[in-house]
Amino acid sequence: MKETTHLSFEVFPPKKDSDFSSVYEVVTELAKLSPEYISVTYGAGGSQSKKTTQIASYIQNELNVPAVAHMTCVGSTKSGIAKLCEELKAEGVSNILALRGDRPKDMTDEQYNLREFTYSTDLIAELKKMGDFHIMAACYPEKHFEAFSKEADLKHMKEKQDLGAEHFITQLFFDNDFFYDFRERADKKGITAPIHAGIMPITSAKQIGTSISLSGSSVPKMLSDIIAKYADKPEDMFKAGIDYAIRQIRDLEDNGVYGVHIYTMNKPAIASEIVKAI
Ligand code: FAD
Numbered sequence: 001m002k003e004t005t006h007l008s009f010e011v012f013p014p015k016k017d018s019d020f021s022s023v024y025e026v027v028t029e030l031a032k033l034s035p036e037y038i039s040v041t042y043g044a045g046g047s048q049s050k051k052t053t054q055i056a057s058y059i060q061n062e063l064n065v066p067a068v069a070h071m072t073c074v075g076s077t078k079s080g081i082a083k084l085c086e087e088l089k090a091e092g093v094s095n096i097l098a099l100r101g102d103r104p105k106d107m108t109d110e111q112y113n114l115r116e117f118t119y120s121t122d123l124i125a126e127l128k129k130m131g132d133f134h135i136m137a138a139c140y141p142e143k144h145f146e147a148f149s150k151e152a153d154l155k156h157m158k159e160k161q162d163l164g165a166e167h168f169i170t171q172l173f174f175d176n177d178f179f180y181d182f183r184e185r186a187d188k189k190g191i192t193a194p195i196h197a198g199i200m201p202i203t204s205a206k207q208i209g210t211s212i213s214l215s216g217s218s219v220p221k222m223l224s225d226i227i228a229k230y231a232d233k234p235e236d237m238f239k240a241g242i243d244y245a246i247r248q249i250r251d252l253e254d255n256g257v258y259g260v261h262i263y264t265m266n267k268p269a270i271a272s273e274i275v276k277a278i
Contacts, residue, residue, distance in 0.1 A: 006259030007033070007275070008068075008169075008196060011266050012041040013051035020051075024058055029268035031063040033275045036259070039068035039097055039169070044075075044104050049084055057091035067093050068136060071127075072101025073117035078126060081117075085130040097136045097169065098123045098160075121156065124163040137165035139195065141173045141182035145216045150182075154189050161193050168193055169261050172200040172211065174244075175220045176251050196259035197252055201245035201270050203238045205231040242270065246277045253278075 009030050014023050030038055040055045042048070049071075056067035069088055073081065088096070100120040103112055117123050120137055127133050137160040140153060147153035157168070168191075173179055179197055186195065202208050205227050212219065219227075223244055230237035249260050264271045 002253050005253055005257065006036045006194070006196065008035050008037045008039065008259060008261045009033075009264045009271055010039045010041065010198075010261060011055070011264055013043070013048055013055050017051075020054070023055055023266065024062075026264070026266045026268055027055065027059050027063060027065075030264065030271055031059070031065045033271060035065060037066040037068050037095065039070060039095075039261070042070040042072050042099070042101070044072070044101060050087075053084070053087050053091060053093070056088070056093045060091065060093050066095060068095040068097050069093050070097040070099060071123065072099045073120065073123040073126075074101040074115060075104050075107060075111075077116050081123065081126055082130060085127070085133070088133075089131060094132065095134045095136065096127060097138070098127055098165065099138055119156070121159050121163055124160055124165055128164045134167075135165050136167040136169060137161075138171065139168040139182075139186075140171045141178040142171070142217055144171075150185070154185055154191075157186065158189050158191055161191055166193055167196065169196045170198040171217065172198045172215050172263055173217050174202075174223050174248070175218055176248060176255070178218070179252070179257075180255060194258040196261040197257050198261045198263060199245055199248055199252075200263035200265075201241050201274065202227070203241040203265075203267070203270060204234065205237060207265070242273045242277075246274055249274065249278055 011026055014020055027038055038059045040052045042052045052069050056069040059065050059067035098120050124135055127135055139157050143150045143153045200211055208227055226240045226244060230240050262271050
């Protein structure tokens with residue numbers, strides 16, 4: 001990997017409290033790869049926010065790697081966000097990825113219509129009042145699925161920057177051309193905050209269905225051919241999926257990407273294979 005490329009990883013908290021130690025092992029392995037930061041996702045609707053804080057604190061304080069705590073606001077109140085900010089401050093975690101999140105399945109229409117935060121822009125504005133946080137936000141090379149147009153989506157991205165987002169992480173994508181086109185349009189729009197390209201190595205045939213339904217990202221023919229070829233050969237699929245991600249990252253580096261953010265799926269072997277190869 002080029003020394004100038006800013007490398008970072010994403011992990012998610014354990015489903016069960018008893019599984020914390022395995023996530024600690026994951027982040028300990030990832031820390032050995034010297035990332036710029038490790039980000040920790042936030043359960044839909046904020047139900048698991050304590051787990052995000054706990055893992056972010058471990059990364060920051062035990063591993064001495066900057067942690068980024070994801071935070072969604074769709075199911076939150078202003079007082080809930082204030083409390084969470086206090087908890088993060090107490091743990092010395094000052095980086096927040098400010099997100100709207102998706103409507104939780106158990107949220108009624110009334111709760112949704114009366115919610116205190118409508119968009120991530122509302123959360124960013126609120127966080128700016130809460131103290132000295134370094135705020136990051138999400139962006140979408142292929143457009144967010146709700147956005148009316150790419151232009152409208154970009155306009156809201158610019159608003160996020162104007163309100164205080166200092167870095168962006170992209171939704172995962174498999175076709176770099178979407179990223180290059182997006183970066184050019186973002187540049188013209190006056191977006192100067194660095195953009196980290198989100199890369200998810202597809203290492204099993206099953207994973208692709210989940211990834212697409214969550215992200216809406218397009219799958220190029222080359223990747224769908226790989227999946228068709230190796231669907232029944234897990235070891236070959238793992239290797240081919242890593243190779244595809246490596247090719248993607250090499251191409252991004254050749255085209256001057258600022259940073260690469262690897263969605264590790266809590267599998268340090270994936271990240272270390274990529275870092276070794278690059
Ligand atoms: P927003 O920025 O609010 O955008 C949502 C839509 O509204 C877009 O179409 C946008 O164009 C539009 N919009 C934005 N601002 C305005 C405005 N002021 N006025 C009108 N329209 C506006 N989900 C989780 O639950 N937990 C996680 O940890 C998590 N991590 C993620 C990390 C990354 C890097 C990414 C890319 C996504 C992540 N998500 C996570 C998923 C995310 O919550 C969803 O993609 C969600 O649908 C949108 O979140 P957002 O912050 O981009 O929303």
